[in-house]
Amino acid sequence: MEFILEDISEAEVARRRGVYTPLTDTVRDLVDAVIRTEVSEDALDDARRRIAEVVADLRSKQMDGPYGVRHTRQNTGMAWGNAVIGVRNALAPPLDVVHVDDGVRSDFTLGAAYEGPPGCVHGGVCAMLLDHLLGNAASTEGPCYTGTITIRYLRPTRLGALSARAWVTERTGRKLYAKGTISDAEGVTCEAEGVFIVPRSAVDTPAVRWSQG
Numbered sequence: 001m002e003f004i005l006e007d008i009s010e011a012e013v014a015r016r017r018g019v020y021t022p023l024t025d026t027v028r029d030l031v032d033a034v035i036r037t038e039v040s041e042d043a044l045d046d047a048r049r050r051i052a053e054v055v056a057d058l059r060s061k062q063m064d065g066p067y068g069v070r071h072t073r074q075n076t077g078m079a080w081g082n083a084v085i086g087v088r089n090a091l092a093p094p095l096d097v098v099h100v101d102d103g104v105r106s107d108f109t110l111g112a113a114y115e116g117p118p119g120c121v122h123g124g125v126c127a128m129l130l131d132h133l134l135g136n137a138a139s140t141e142g143p144c145y146t147g148t149i150t151i152r153y154l155r156p157t158r159l160g161a162l163s164a165r166a167w168v169t170e171r172t173g174r175k176l177y178a179k180g181t182i183s184d185a186e187g188v189t190c191e192a193e194g195v196f197i198v199p200r201s202a203v204d205t206p207a208v209r210w211s212q213g
């Protein structure tokens with residue numbers, strides 16, 4: 001596992017972000033449209049053909065493996081393929097994570113693509129988002145990995161506008177203990193606690209700002 005130095009200026013990061021964000025947003029919109037469309041089957045077949053042409057265009061020049069986890073010399077994170085925050089990943093909601101006094105928080109909206117129980121967020125999606133946020137809160141002094149995480153689902157999390165927060169409660173050597181919650185307008189729907197480990201190899205690695213994918 002290796003982080004990749006992307007040796008570009010902050011202005012170039014912003015420029016590329018401006019190119020990829022609308023593309024990814026449009027693909028996210030496509031996912032939602034496919035789930036909810038009620039057009040005719042002929043129209044679906046036509047859509048499939050046109051989408052396949054776009055896929056072929058994009059695949060005409062492509063990197064070998066995943067995007068990887070990149071960072072600039074200024075330690076700006078470019079986890080652009082990340083499943084939760086990735087700028088180039090239409091499967092990511094994406095979360096825009098903001099650092100606050102006691103940890104991190106994010107306000108986001110989950111639509112049809114994240115459904116589990118009827119009208120509600122899939123429990124695995126809640127777990128994924130909390131895993132990321134707790135890990136992000138614990139990674140402020142360097143990268144760390146989830147060792148163990150426990151989720152308690154207090155009540156169903158309805159699709160729609162949500163917010164989440166996470167904070168570190170304790171540090172013992174390379175182990176950081178963190179907690180977090182997802183909330184809707186009526187309050188907390190699920191909560192998590194976990195142990196995050198700074199790998200031995202990363203003890204002296206500088207902290208990268210991963211807030212935006």
Ligand SMILES: CCCCCCCCCC(=O)SCCNC(=O)CCNC(=O)[C@H](O)C(C)(C)COP(=O)(O)OP(=O)(O)OC[C@H]1O[C@@H](n2cnc3c(N)ncnc32)[C@H](O)[C@@H]1OP(=O)(O)O
Nearest residue numbers: 079131132135136139145146147148175195197199200210
């Ligand atoms: C891009 C954005 C970045 C910011 C957000 C990041 C969020 C990412 C969240 C993730 O999804 S990370 C991916 C899921 N996690 C993994 O893939 C981790 C896989 N496991 C490992 O890589 C290693 O097992 C691990 C780094 C967790 C621990 O390996 P070590 O060799 O460093 O552990 P070691 O055996 O030296 O134990 C160190 C301490 O941690 C404890 N420990 C080890 N594994 C543990 C575990 N799994 N759970 C709880 N505690 C654990 C262990 O008991 C010990 O405690 P003590 O110091 O008190 O003795």
